Every structure is written in C-alpha cells, then in structure tokens.
Amino acid sequence: xxxxxxxxxxxxxxxxxxxxxxxxxxxxxxxxxxxxxxxxxxxxxxxxxxxxxxxxxxxxxxxxxxxxxxxxxxxxxxxxxxxxxxxxxxxxxxxxxxxxxxxxxxxxxxxxxxxxxxxxxxxxxxxxxxxxxxxxxxxxxxxxxxxxxxxxxxxxxxxxxxxxxxxxxxxxxxx
Amino acid sequence: xxxxxxxxxxxxxxxxxxxxxxxxxxxxxxxxxxxxxxxxxxxxxxxxxxxxxxxxxxxxxxxxxxxxxxxxxxxxxxxxxxxxxxxxxxxxx
Numbered sequence: 001x002x003x004x005x006x007x008x009x010x011x012x013x014x015x016x017x018x019x020x021x022x023x024x025x026x027x028x029x030x031x032x033x034x035x036x037x038x039x040x041x042x043x044x045x046x047x048x049x050x051x052x053x054x055x056x057x058x059x060x061x062x063x064x065x066x067x068x069x070x071x072x073x074x075x076x077x078x079x080x081x082x083x084x085x086x087x088x089x090x091x092x093x094x095x096x097x098x099x100x101x102x103x104x105x106x107x108x109x110x111x112x113x114x115x116x117x118x119x120x121x122x123x124x125x126x127x128x129x130x131x132x133x134x135x136x137x138x139x140x141x142x143x144x145x146x147x148x149x150x151x152x153x154x155x156x157x158x159x160x161x162x163x164x165x166x167x168x169x170x171x172x173x174x175x
Numbered sequence: 176x177x178x179x180x181x182x183x184x185x186x187x188x189x190x191x192x193x194x195x196x197x198x199x200x201x202x203x204x205x206x207x208x209x210x211x212x213x214x215x216x217x218x219x220x221x222x223x224x225x226x227x228x229x230x231x232x233x234x235x236x237x238x239x240x241x242x243x244x245x246x247x248x249x250x251x252x253x254x255x256x257x258x259x260x261x262x263x264x265x266x267x268x
Contacts (some may be wrong), residue, residue, distance in 0.1 A: 042200075047250055048262045055247075055262065070255050106207065110257045117202050123200035150204060159205045173222050 003155040014095030031075040031113035039118035076109035109149045192265035193246040195239040199230050200259045211256045
C-alpha cells in the first residue's frame with residue numbers, strides 16, 4: 001500500500017492489497033467499546049485522582065459525552081471514506097481521504113489501536129518489540145494489525161507535518 | 176463567618192496553579208504525541224519533542240501550568256486526542 005499527499009488537498013491510499021483492504025475496513029469495528037471493559041477506562045481516563053471528586057463527577061457528566069461524540073464522529077468519517085474504497089478483481093485498491101479528514105483518521109486509528117491493545121492486554125515490551133512475532137496465533141495477528149495501523153498513522157503524521165519546520169512556528173503559546 | 180470562609184476557599188481554588196500532566200502509555204506514537212503538543216499548546220517542535228521525551232523516559236511530563244479553567248480545557252483536548260493526561264494541584268500551593 002502506498003500513502004501520499006494528493007494535489008495538496010487529499011491523502012491518497014493506493015496499491016491496496018486484499019489483506020490491507022480487510023484491515024482498513026476493520027477500523028470502524030475496532031473502535032466499538034464494550035461497556036465496563038479495560039478499553040473503556042483507557043479511552044475515557046480519569047481526569048484527576050480520587051481526591052478531586054467534584055472534577056471527576058463533572059467530567060463524567062459533561063465532558064465524557066462530548067468526547068464520546070468526538071470519537072463516534074471520527075469513526076463515522078473513516079467509515080464514510082472507506083465507502084469510496086473499491087477493489088476490482090485483479091486490481092489493487094485506491095481511495096482518497098480529504099486532508100481535513102486526516103485528524104479523524106488519526107483519531108479512529110488511535111481508538112482502534114488502544115482498544116485492541118487493552119482488549120488483548122499487550123505489554124509495553126510486546127507493543128514496542130522491533131521484531132515481528134514469529135508465530136501466527138490470533139493474538140499475534142492482532143499485534144500485526146496494531147502495528148499496521150501505527151504505520152498508517154506515522155505516514156499521515158509525516159504528510160501533515162511536511163514543511164512545517166520551514167514555517168518557523170515561533171515560541172510556545174504559554175499563557 | 177461562613178460567607179467569608181466560602182469566599183476564601185473559592186478564591187484559593189481560582190488562584191492555585193494547576194498542572195496538566197501527560198502520562199506515558201505504550202500505544203500512542205512518539206510522533207503523534209509531539210504533534211498533539213504542538214496543536215494543543217502551540218509549542219514549537221523542539222519544545223513539544225522535549226515534553227514527549229520526558230513522558231517517554233520519565234513516565235510523565237508537566238506540559239502546562241496555570242489557572243484551573245484553562246487547565247481543564249487543555250485536558251479535555253488532550254483526552255480528545257486519546258492521551259493519558261490528568262490535572263494536579265501545583266506543589267507548594
């Protein structure tokens with residue numbers, strides 16, 4: 001699969017193989033959360049320690065619904081973009097993602113990776129291993145899937161940040 | 176007097192600096208965390224990278240300190256980017 005900037009207004013995913021298509025199409029489903037799961041507490045972490053009960057309560061009541069909406073919206077954007085991915089028999093797939101959808105893509109890919117990592121309880125060592133697993137159990141295939149999504153994220157970030165250093169971003173926005 | 180006590184408490188809450196702390200997690204990519212710090216706080220690439228490396232090597236980094244209302248807004252944005260972040264009262268206050 002090749003991912004590159006297309007005419008300054010989109011990200012082109014091309015030369016998509018069947019297995020890559022399958023993994024891409026699984027992104028929205030991977031963003032689905034089970035209530036009360038490990039993954040849910042990772043996607044919605046506490047904003048402070050238990051001493052800050054007012055903040056915890058307000059966060060749950062007011063902020064969490066907004067975050068839930070943001071995450072759902074990112075997932076739906078990816079789902080809609082994937083609707084444009086057509087695979088013709090004997091050909092590799094291609095589709096375009098508008099540049100303004102780059103953030104929803106990063107977000108949905110992150111949701112998918114975080115949820116899969118929490119669900120399968122991958123350790124930090126497993127997630128940062130440089131060598132690919134040598135066996136192909138379900139768990140190891142999921143690790144490949146997480147790494148595949150990470151590679152797409154890396155590429156999208158590269159595309160978004162190309163030329164940024166030349167702009168001279170100035171000093172930080174401390175207030 | 177009770178009224179004075181409430182006012183004092185409220186004033187203390189408003190003036191105590193709060194830290195926005197980002198914690199390490201093995202899933203978020205280093206490049207992603209750097210990009211998020213640039214977007215949320217407007218940090219330069221160098222400063223964003225410094226905080227990202229602090230998170231990576233030390234397990235946490237205080238990425239911003241200031242009034243609570245602004246700290247909560249930053250925290251909400253960081254959670255929107257799926258970073259593990261919390262608010263803490265600044266030490267010594």
